[in-house]
Amino acid sequence: xxxxxxxxxxxxxxxxxxxxxxxxxxxxxxxxxxxxxxxxxxxxxxxxxxxxxxxxxxxxxxxxxxxxxxxxxxxxxxxxxxxxxxxxxxxxxxxxxxxxxxxxxxxxxxxxxxxxxxxxxxxxxxxxxxxxxxxxxxxxxxxxxxxxxx
Amino acid sequence: xxxxxxxxxxxxxxxxxxxxxxxxxxxxxxxxxxxxxxxxxxxxxxxxxxxxxxxxxxxxxxxxxxxxxxxxxxxxxxxxxxxxxxxxxxxxxxxxxxxxxxxxxxxxxxxxxxxxxxxxxxxxxxxxxxxxxxxxxxxxxxxxxxxxxx
Numbered sequence: 414x415x416x417x418x419x420x421x422x423x424x425x426x427x428x429x430x431x432x433x434x435x436x437x438x439x440x441x442x443x444x445x446x447x448x449x450x451x452x453x454x455x456x457x458x459x460x461x462x463x464x465x466x467x468x469x470x471x472x473x474x475x476x477x478x479x480x481x482x483x484x485x486x487x488x489x490x491x492x493x494x495x496x497x498x499x500x501x502x503x504x505x506x507x508x509x510x511x512x513x514x515x516x517x518x519x520x521x522x523x524x525x526x527x528x529x530x531x532x533x534x535x536x537x538x539x540x541x542x543x544x545x546x547x548x549x550x551x552x553x554x555x556x557x558x559x560x561x562x563x
Numbered sequence: 564x565x566x567x568x569x570x571x572x573x574x575x576x577x578x579x580x581x582x583x584x585x586x587x588x589x590x591x592x593x594x595x596x597x598x599x600x601x602x603x604x605x606x607x608x609x610x611x612x613x614x615x616x617x618x619x620x621x622x623x624x625x626x627x628x629x630x631x632x633x634x635x636x637x638x639x640x641x642x643x644x645x646x647x648x649x650x651x652x653x654x655x656x657x658x659x660x661x662x663x664x665x666x667x668x669x670x671x672x673x674x675x676x677x678x679x680x681x682x683x684x685x686x687x688x689x690x691x692x693x694x695x696x697x698x699x700x701x702x703x704x705x706x707x708x709x710x711x712x713x
Binding site: 414415416418419420421422423424425428429430431435436438440442443444445448449450454455456457458459460461463464466467468470471472473475476478479484486487488489490491492493494495496497498499500501502503504508509510511512513514515516517519520521522526529530533537538540541542543544545546547549550551552553554555556557558559560562 | 564565566567569570572574575578579580581583585586588592593594595598599600604605607608609610612613615616618620621622623624625629634636637638639640641642643644647648650651652653654658659660661662663664665667668670671672676679680683687688689691692693695696698699701703704706707708709712
């Protein structure tokens with residue numbers, strides 16, 4: 414299969430608010446007031462969990478269909494802890510991001526536990542967001558001159 | 564500093580559409596029709612890029628303030644390639660997620676290139692989303708019985 418390319422363009426609206434364009438969609442990202450924002454939208458690390466949920470839902474239905482059982486509904490609870498000390502420049506003792514992410518999958522189905530365990534492992538290993546978080550993803554950052562780019 | 568906990572609850576609306584609740588906010592995740600969705604919202608891997616942009620914007624302003632220069636505006640272009648073969652169960656030859664993510668930071672500022680290089684490296688290393696993508700993040704997945712949880 415050919416590679417798929419995904420792309421967003423984004424622009425700061427303020428020090429904590431970002432307006433993102435993904436194809437014909439707009440995504441607003443902000444921070445709660447306690448983290449310096451205006452609290453008009455979810456924050457970056459909440460969007461990470463939301464993207465994980467969206468990916469698990471797609472994979473959950475795809476894998477259920479392959480395995481021949483009906484997934485009537487799927488609820489998900491996802492949470493993570495992070496220590497903001499590195500973010501705020503106070504300490505490098507702990508990593509900047511989530512130290513761990515825990516997911517509860519609550520599928521509505523007649524499939525038995527043995528089938529569901531197999532389903533869960535396939536969903537987790539084939540989900541792109543799961544892969545990008547659980548394994549190292551190379552990131553390249555470059556600077557461009559604003560006045561040349563405009 | 565104390566750990567911060569972030570949490571979302573999510574529910575499938577269809578095989579490709581997910582409704583996510585993050586505090587008082589709702590996030591809809593879907594897929595383009597070519598990937599089996601109804602194309603009413605960005606897809607999971609686009610939200611990953613959006614969360615990255617939101618995080619870089621927050622960090623960009625915070626680090627600029629610490630370094631004593633004014634960041635008047637920040638544009639960002641972020642893209643990534645992934646091969647969908649593993650997702651669709653066709654091949655395990657390539658990873659499921661983004662093979663790489665490239666970011667262009669376009670800051671509007673009077674700061675010189677030396678300052679901006681230092682700024683860029685601090686932003687990247689202290690951004691939680693950057694950390695979670697570039698380094699291994701432990702993920703735990705568990706199953707819960709739908710009828711017991713309801």
